[in-house]
Amino acid sequence: MNAYVFPGQGSQFPGMGKELYEGSEKARELFDAANDILGFDIKRIMFEGTKEELKETKVTQPAIFLHSVALALTTEELKPDMVAGHSLGEFSALVANKTLNFEDALRLVAQRAMAMQKACEQNPSTMAAVLGLSDEQVEEVCEKANGVVVAANYNCPGQLVISGANEAIEHACVLAKEAGAKRALPLPVGGAFHSPLMEPAREELAKAIAATTFNTPICPVYQNVDAKPHTDPEEIKANLIAQLTAPVRWTQSVQNMVADGATKFTECGPGKVLKGLIMKIDRSVETDAV
Structure with missing residues (x-):
């Protein structure tokens, strides 16, 4: 079974998507439509912008989403049996399995990015990577630390x-x-994503998601909040809203996808971060990137 996975914030790079834009008419249509939907020249920032420009949350999230979806929709052999996305990547996954159309998903991503940026400004906060401890040890560290700190990404x-x-x-x-x-x-991030400090953003995103049409998907999406497969549009909506303040259970998602029959994982998006993580989670599966 083929699983398609989509990366989140942090996988951006200057020049991203330029080659794709120049080589595919379908990609050009998506990029040009994105400029109109977003109301700013995201193409210019992606193709010619600096690392600093690309790092702004309001730019980063639509840029990664656009690159990922353009790759997926221009891949002729895109026939997913299951999909998943890391944080922001969940929106790209929901376009790949036809839960959301491209335009609605991009609008939600843009609203999510702006809401998260606002929440970051309200609560000065950050994230950190911890290497070499078990999940339980890290959870224990968070409980002992003074102040608000939680496990956010089980990578x-x-x-x-x-x-x-x-x-x-x-x-x-x-x-x-x-x-x-x-x-x-x-980590060089603007705030405490996937923590209780994102509550103002969660409330804002909930309104936008409630007003958006979600279709019945062509295959299950394994969602970050519980690492389980979902096909019910209302469940998918609720999990997407909860995702902003809940941890990304990536390890568990991949393990569950393998247990449910995934034999090949293909990463769609800038970089190969997820491919590397999947190889560390389960060496028995085939991995690829487009």
């Missing part, structure tokens, strides 16, 4: 990202090293 065994208030993250990094972590380092 693969031995690699977990934590999220929270700045001082709480600093304290948690110290505790993680004391517990034997190989590394515990703050």
